[in-house]
Amino acid sequence: MFYIYAFVINCILRTVVCQETAAPYDIRVDHYKVDVTKDLVINTARPQISWKIAAFNDDRNVYQTAYQLQIQSRKTQWDSGQIISKQSLHVSYTNLDELHSTTFYQLRLRIWTTLSNESSAWTEWIRFRTFMFDIQTTIANRASEFMWIGSNMIPRNEFRKEFQVPGGSPIQSAVVFISGLGYYELYVNGNKTDLSRKLDPAWTVYEKRTLLVSFDLSTIIKVGMNAVGVRLGNGWYSREQNTFPMPPAQPLYGSPRFLFYLKIFFEDGSEFDLGSDTTWIGRQNAILHDSIYNGEFVDSRYDRPNWSQIGFNDTLSLWLPADEMPSPLNKTLPGHLVMQDMPPIRAGADALHIEVSTEPIGEYLKPSEFGQILGGKLSDGGVLKPIATWSPTIGVQVFDMGQNMAGWCRIKLRGPRGVGIYIRHGEVLTLPTVTTKQASGEVYTENLLGATQSDTYVLRGDPAGEIYEPTFTYHGFRYVSIYNVQGEMALGDVECPVVHSETTLKGHFTTSNPIINQIQHNIQWSQLNNLMSLPTDCPQRQERRGWLGDAALTVNEALYNFDLIKLYINFLHSIVDSQGPDGSVPDTVPFADGDYPADPNWGSAFPTIAWQVYRHYNDPEVLYNFYTNIRTYVESVHTAYKSTGLAGLFYSYSDWVPPPPEPRVNGSLASSFAFLHDVSLLVNISQVIHNTNDTAVYLALYQRLAEEFHQVFFNRTSNFYDDGSQTAQIFALALPNVVPNNVRHFVLDRLVSDINQKDIHVSTGILGTAFLYPLLSDNGYHDLALRLITSTTYPSYGYMFNNPYENATTLWELWNTPFEGPQMNSRDHIMFGSVGAWFYSHLAGIDFDTDSIVIHPRLVTESNKHLLPKVDCQLNTRHGLIHVAYTRDATPNSIRLRLHIPPNTRARVIFEPLFSEARCSRIIEGNELIWLTDRNSTFNKQNLELELKTGSMIAWIGSGKYEYEVYWE
Missing domain, CATH: 2.60.120.260 (Galactose-binding domain-like)
Known part of the structure; x- marks a missing residue:
């Protein structure tokens, strides 16, 4: 008995040696998440399988050492045997016999890790079937x-x-x-x-x-x-x-x-x-x-x-x-x-799966600190209940759902047989004016243009009441107006399922700044409302198209927040389907609006989506499959360029919808930016797929274009680009190796001074805004970026929900929406949602290298830390959950940072100085001193690196939980 007790105590103390390796989880077959897919059907005879590796809280540096896969049907069995490999992503079915068409299979797997010499338990058998290939x-x-x-x-x-x-x-x-x-x-x-x-x-x-x-x-x-x-x-x-x-x-x-x-x-x-x-x-x-x-x-x-x-x-x-x-x-x-x-469009609870906590999971940020959020919660089960109702006129009842959404309403109705009920949907209410066409407090519909967004239901006269729910339409709305109401309706008579392509919420970002939190809320809702088997621009008016510009600008944000690889791969196929013989693509896919060929900043969706899907899922197959078509598209713009040069390369839109009265930037500058951006992406893509010849060709082309861009658009008298606008400077600075080092500081100064002269406001449209925030954060102006994003005066994200007219729960199409007429003022557009990627990549600091995770939160200086003292971010990546939480409230000139890095990967953690000329004096990790420096000596226990150019400290870490305290002087 003593021996047993001693063994148990020893196992508790030495978990790494004694504990059994947990079975892998979150299995994916051909990118389908098996635990939420009702009927798993794959369209390939050689699927790829991915999984995540479980580890206990205190385990560090956990790696897979081997795996074993078994796949079987009624007639065939395949066992990979033990494969010595760290690979847990996109593991291919390698049996000589391909999977058969229209056949049911099941698979299971187990793994070995550095935690134990013993294998994990087998997973449960996972059932799937193949499509009819022929x-x-x-x-x-x-x-x-x-x-x-x-x-x-x-x-x-x-x-x-x-x-x-x-x-x-x-x-x-x-x-x-x-x-x-x-x-x-x-x-x-x-x-x-x-x-x-x-x-x-x-x-x-x-x-x-x-x-x-x-x-x-x-x-x-x-x-x-x-x-x-x-x-x-x-x-x-x-x-x-x-x-x-x-x-x-x-x-x-x-x-x-x-x-x-x-x-x-x-x-x-x-x-x-x-x-x-x-x-x-x-x-x-x-x-x-x-x-x-x-x-x-x-x-x-x-x-x-x-x-x-x-x-x-x-x-x-x-x-x-x-x-x-x-x-x-x-x-x-x-x-x-x-x-x-790809997953279908669904309504209600089945539409959104949640694999991250929707509350902070550390103890740095309390729920009471991140403020009151306007609108509905994503975690509320996919069905919105009205928060208020009223009757503006006799026989009309209006319901406020509290959140701008896409979907429809499930309505309980009562009345005599043959009575017609008329239902209208809108995003805002009509304000009382002398000339208004509708009564005050009714649903405003003029911004819907040609779309009525209305349903008519004729009662069958059921004495028990009847329920109407649309079948083959959807609406974008917050308010529902029901006409010819037969008696007063109760709040409980209306509920509205949220409708969008089925997906999983894999990112959660919250801070101690309520303005940023509301923007994040509005971005996530706007993104979901515009996932209708393809990424659309808006869900309400007579449009709802697959505009490529919106898709290009927001794909990075979307993939931080939601699991959407299948939706975007299908969209890439639709771009190929819409591609002309010369390689050009239209502005919308399927082509239903806009121009053909597309404006280059819209056509940029083709290489941009493919590249971002690769980055987030580390699956080069996406790049291999679409590379030829992407290159052909870039060559179509190259052909146009040969006739005009960059100076005359103008298409349609420039930097779309800057805040009035600001003009759009030089259209040729905008089109040239897109062309260089895509050639640069083509260089990156060709490197990943090992097409060395194309890499050389397009790198040489990019270098020539970069020189031409500077020669054509740089104003040598004023030391800025084009007209000196914010967007012109952003375009030049965001492109690699365009702005010569000897004038870079002039261009940055021009951008910053213009923002300051406008009382910390932007003059950018959807393109300039997308690249502005990362640019400021990466070039020493992170404080300014935080001041911009937390502004609540016009024009700003915060103004959308802090104005005298309406409080937005989704993103506006225009900075000045309340002042525009009905022609173009959607309250649920995603194209300005690009800033959501910056929340994850810069505020939380989560980014991806080919073989590692980068944790590099950009931090405001000590004097401005009130702008963002606390951040809590979760991101469920291809390897598992990353958790980044930090607080600046512990001690002056310090940061306390908590990290969770998933197994089978490693991270490069970068601590940047908290003020100019700051020097890292000490770092404590888990109550243990790992870095100490003074004028005479340096103590460095974990081989931390000091980056001399920036003064940042860099630590390479494996999986596990970490808590750092970093002090600067």
């Missing part, structure tokens, strides 16, 4: 069985089919492949297959790439009679959406249609197929009209609750055979049917 060929060869069907003349948007499944052998599995354009919903044996899945499939360039979705129906389809139903909506396939606002518009695709392919496998090896053909029957259901912009008109008297059940018989509707419809694909391109390889 589905396009199969459908083409059996065109009479699997055809696109719908309605040519008589309106029909609800289709059904009953069928008999033979009973000679038990069902092994049943999977369905479906595409319904513009949108569809699938019902089997009376039930919708996935309740929270909405607005499927994703919007693509349909004639080039139409997406198929697969559902596992193995537990739903039965031997004997079954029934299947499909509802169709117009979506982006509709003429109504595609003809606005201006040419060039999308093709006028036509009326909705769908393709359906059910495949059943039996235990005895036999198969049964069912496809979409003209034996299906259809009718016009209760949705008499649906439009993304203009909402729905629903007459619930047309509802048939049992329409997709077996044996349904409808004596009140006209059900007619379906018409064969042309395929949306262009056969000469050729177009392709492919799997929708």
Whole structure:
């Protein structure tokens, strides 16, 4: 007994030797997060698997030493055996036999780490299946069985089919492949297959790439009679959406249609197929009209609750055979049917998964210190409840959701049969004026332009009440106005599910400065509201396009906050689909608005998104897959440049929407900036994929362009660029090796003096603003950057929620939104959200090198530490959770910094001086002195580095938890 006690005590004291290695967690197959993916389908015969390594709180320098993977199906088994490797990201399936099409598999893995000589426990078996890899060929060869069907003349948007499944052998599995354009919903044996899945499939360039979705129906389809139903909506396939606002518009695709392919496998090896053909029957259901912009008109008297059940018989509707419809694909391109390889749009709780704490997890920052946040919480379950209601006129009731959002409302209604209820949505309320077109306190809708954002619902007269929730539309709004209300409605009669592409919140950033916290809140909500299978510009007015400029500027911010690799890879494919023979791309993807070729700062989305996805996920496959098309795009701008030089390289937008009355900067300067920026990215990308020839070619091109940029745009008389504006100086300074060293300080001084002359305000549009904050922080003006971001006077981020007119819970499109007319004043635009990346990369200081994490919080000087004395940031990276928390409140001229670095990686931690000419006098880590210096000697226990040029201290650390106290004198 003594021996056992002694052994246990020894194990507690020496955890590294005795503890069992925990099983790996957060497994990802082909980038899908398996613990939140309901039905994991992959579209590759050689998937990549990634995982994270668990470690106990006090374990440091934990690395994986080996792993073992097992994958099996009913017919095959593969065991990698023990692979001696540190690799835990993008580990490829290396069996000689590729995974088979339309097959269910399961995998598990275990690892060995430096914590123990013993392996971890195996993970649970993870179930996944493969897509039908040859589905396009199969459908083409059996065109009479699997055809696109719908309605040519008589309106029909609800289709059904009953069928008999033979009973000679038990069902092994049943999977369905479906595409319904513009949108569809699938019902089997009376039930919708996935309740929270909405607005499927994703919007693509349909004639080039139409997406198929697969559902596992193995537990739903039965031997004997079954029934299947499909509802169709117009979506982006509709003429109504595609003809606005201006040419060039999308093709006028036509009326909705769908393709359906059910495949059943039996235990005895036999198969049964069912496809979409003209034996299906259809009718016009209760949705008499649906439009993304203009909402729905629903007459619930047309509802048939049992329409997709077996044996349904409808004596009140006209059900007619379906018409064969042309395929949306262009056969000469050729177009392709492919799997929708990304998470769907979802509504409510299933739309957002949360893998970080939404409160500080250290003890430096208390909840009472980060102030009251306006708006809804991301952690509240994905459904917003109204915070107030009132009746501005008789029969009208307005509800305030408290947060500008994208989605719709689920409304409890009561009233006589045949009464129509009219619902309008808007971002702000009408102010009382003499000339107002609407009563005070009603929803303002003029800024929606051509979009009505309205739903009409005709009551069926259910005495128990009825619930209306839209099916094939979405709205951007904070306020909901309900007309023709039959009696007073209660707050509980309205709730609004938040709708966006399914994703995971992986970043949480909060500080002791409530202004920064509100900006972070507004950025995250604006980003989510603009994730609708592609990154859009706004969710409310008659636009909602995939503007490349917005996507380029915000991808870095978006990937700090949310797990979006699949969405951005799909968007990159859509850019390729929209690319012209000369390599040019349009301003919007799919092309529906703007110019073609794109303004270079908009087209820059192509290389920028690919590069940022690589940075955040360390997956070079993204760069390999898109490199040729990216290079062709850059060459299209290069071709234009050859005709004009940088001096004449002007496209469309320049630095879009600076604060009035500031003018936009020289358009050729802006376009030249984008061209150089992308050539520089092409150099970086070619280096990663080891294309040494292109690296040399584009490095030489960049060097020539850098010299030309300076020669063309630098004003030698005034020692600044172009007209001396903030944006002109930002463009030059943000490009590597453009500004010669002997004039760099003049250009910086010009930028800083202009900001100061404007009482610490910007004069920048979306481009200049995106590059301004990192530029100031990296060049000795971090205090000024903090003063800018914490300003609450016009123009500033803080002014959006500190003004006499409206308090924003999302980002405005314009700095001066309240003063503009209705033509362009969205309250939910993401394009100014670029500053959110700076919060993580500079305020918290988290960035990425190829093989390490960089922790380098930029710090205001001691005299200005009141601007930002405390920061608490969590970021769940590809290796695990990074936690950075610091406080400046402990002792003057010091910082206390807490870090958590995940296993299987290392970090370079940089402590920068807290004031000019400061010298680091001592560093304590975990109550142990590790650095001490005076005039005569230096004590350095952990090989810390002193960077002579900046005076910063650098520490290289492995995984684990650390607490530093750093003192300066």
